[in-house]
Amino acid sequence: MKISIHVYFLFFTVFFATSCKIQAQIVYEKLPAARLEAAFEKYRDPSITQRRFKHADIQVLIQKHSTAFQIEKLGESVEGKSISSMTWGNGKTKVMLWSQMHGNESTATMALFDLFNFLEASGDEHDDLRNLLKSSLNLKFIPMLNPDGADAFKRRNNLDIDLNRDAISQISPEAVILKKARDDFEPEFGFNLHDQQIYYNVVNTPKQATISLLAPAYNYETEINEVRGRAMQTIAGMNELLQELIPGQVGKYDDAFEPRAFGDNIQKWGTSTILIESGGYLGDPEKQYIRKINFMIILNALHQIATKGYEKYTTEQYFAIPDNGFQLMDLIINEMQVKVNDKWFPVDLAIRRRETENEAGYFMSGAVEDLGDMQVFYGFETLDATGLQYREGKVYPTAFESAEKNL
DSSP: HHHHHHHHHHHHHHHHHHHHHHHTTSSOOOOHHHHHHHHHHHHHTOOOOSSSHHHHHHHHHHHTTTTTTTTEEEETTTTTEEEEEEEOOOOOOOOEEEOOOTTOOHHHHOOOOOOOHHHHSSSSHHHHHHHHHHHEEEEEEOOOSOHHHHHHHSSEEEEEOOOGGGGTTTSSHHHHHHHHHHHOOOOOEEEEEEOOOOOOOTTSSSBBOEEEEEOSSSSTTTOOOHHHHHHHHHHHHHHHHHHHTTOOOOOEEOOOOOTHHHEEEEEEEOEEEEEEEEETTTTTTTOOOHHHHHHHHHHHHHHHHHHHHHGGHHHHHTTSSSEEEEOOOEEEEEEEEEEEEEEEEEEEEEEEEEEEEEEEEEEEEEEEEEEETTOOEEEEEEOOOTOOOOOOOOOOOSOOSTTGGGG
């Protein structure tokens, strides 16, 4: 009997060691940026080419994936537009991703449809990655949470409520839908996908914060528990990739607790929540390059989660990401002489542009954002106006059809 027990123990020890060795062979190995970029180029959805698109436009795209994805109507917006989810994968770890909570923040929505194409495909060099994700993860996507806002390309819904401040009161039907989706699905990880103004920078530098990240706080003390810590570790891994793609152009949002916000509360409710904010990138007004970055970092993060690769990163690496600033201007005019009460004063002018929606799409207008000493700001363009004087523009006395006809 003693020999039998000894043999059994020896067998178990060898089996356990072998099992651990096999596990060690499949641990996280970072995906090369070139592979992620190649996947995007191959599966980018050609039907979306700009950041303004309508609820009706994506219904066709959603239905295109009805074979590979489980599509469910979750409810309707204030104006009665459908809000749908798309579910894929049969793994144990649940991940929920939601986009366009703010109707005019559409960059990640574009990237999600590229990702759907990738996940649905087969028979190429990415099958190993797909199979890993499918067997490890259960993914639930809500590609457009605020269809009324999207159709008007405005931030708020048609009650004029900011959905990201409606997590507790749930006045809006869209907020009720998101809360119920999270509660029913109970995801371990959540991705809260947004856009930020192009004037965000990496604090105290002239570099745009093309991507900003945050593991939202779940209390006023901004404590770190296991749930929030996982989100921080995942972000640290995402930042490693981002520094290859856009070095020095990644910021970290202020983590002050906002008790009404969905990100903060979903973290509080037990889902490791990752906020991605898409900002600006020089020469990319329609955010098509930033769309690619979104695709790459989301796919990379899903791979981290599937392999528990985030465990190799630390919260210290998360906190090493520099903070966001809001110090960018379209144009800074330095040292312009401005006359007041017959005296001349050297004044800096900081100018920002605004997008205004109209029936044709939108138009741009510029206005002075601030004036005085603007040395803490950075301009996409800067003009040294030393020795130049400010004069009011003259108004043509009568209206005319075009400048060319009146030259």
